[in-house]
Amino acid sequence: PAHAAGSPTWSSRVAAAQRYAEGRVCVVAFAVVDQRGRFHQYRASAVAPAASVLKPMLLVAYLRKDSVRGRELTPRERDLLGPMIRRSDNAAASTILGLVGASGVNRLAEVTGMTRFRLVLPIWGHSEITPRDQARFFYRIDSYVPARHRRYAMRVLATIVPSQRWGVAEVAPAGWNLYFKGGWGSGTGLVDHQVALLTLGKTRVSLAITTRFNPTHAYGKETLRGVAARLLRGLWTASSTSPLPR
Secondary structure, three states, rough: OOOOOOOOHHHHHHHHHHHHHHHOOOEEEEEOOOOOEEEEOOOOOOOOOOOHHHHHHHHHHHHHOOOOOOOOOOOOHHHHHHHHHHHOOOHHHHHHHHHHHHHHHHHHHHOOOOOOHHHHHHHHHHOOOOOEEEHHHHHHHHOEEEEHHHHHHHHHHOOOOHHHHHHHHHHHHOEEEEEEEEEEOOOOOOEEEEEEEEEEOOOOEEEEEEOOOOOOEEEOOOOOOOHHHHHHOOOOOOOOOOOOOO
């Protein structure tokens, strides 16, 4: 559709994000799937340690288990899954991984078409991910969750605790629903990542940003915010009368 002269396109957004990334003193890679399902990227096949970005995969893999998919979740299960995502509880993640098993995680990676994912045990935070795989996974993450548990899964991804709502959460456009998860290792800046899905009605956009070797965790968070701000710049809002950007 036609759009206002000078308004950003996906090409200009990606170019701006790439310029910003190349000016940072860390290693940045990102991928986007836009509202038409088109893929945009900068170093999207670069492998990075997953840190807590593995946790949405654990959530989906658990909810897909044959023994879980057709029944209500127990209070104990909610006490594990909710904190694992909302406040990034590592002990809960280790428990869920034990229940899912390596086969369950690897099966999910295969079903969702991941090409470079590698589960590393016993230190699951060292598992290998790429922005390409994660952006594509998050673009349709709800479709991989059994219908009975879909609302629950998306609700926990939408209700990350305030102290962890940095990066993309600071620059998400008004009116869009945001479902996301961050990963930051031990908080040293060695890895700082985010994966996200944004929806507005039937429109959806996903992104995955990985950063490595930040001088500090604060610097990593600012890198994520800067990349996300450029990738999401000019997206129409719920109150906008502008046509959908290219």
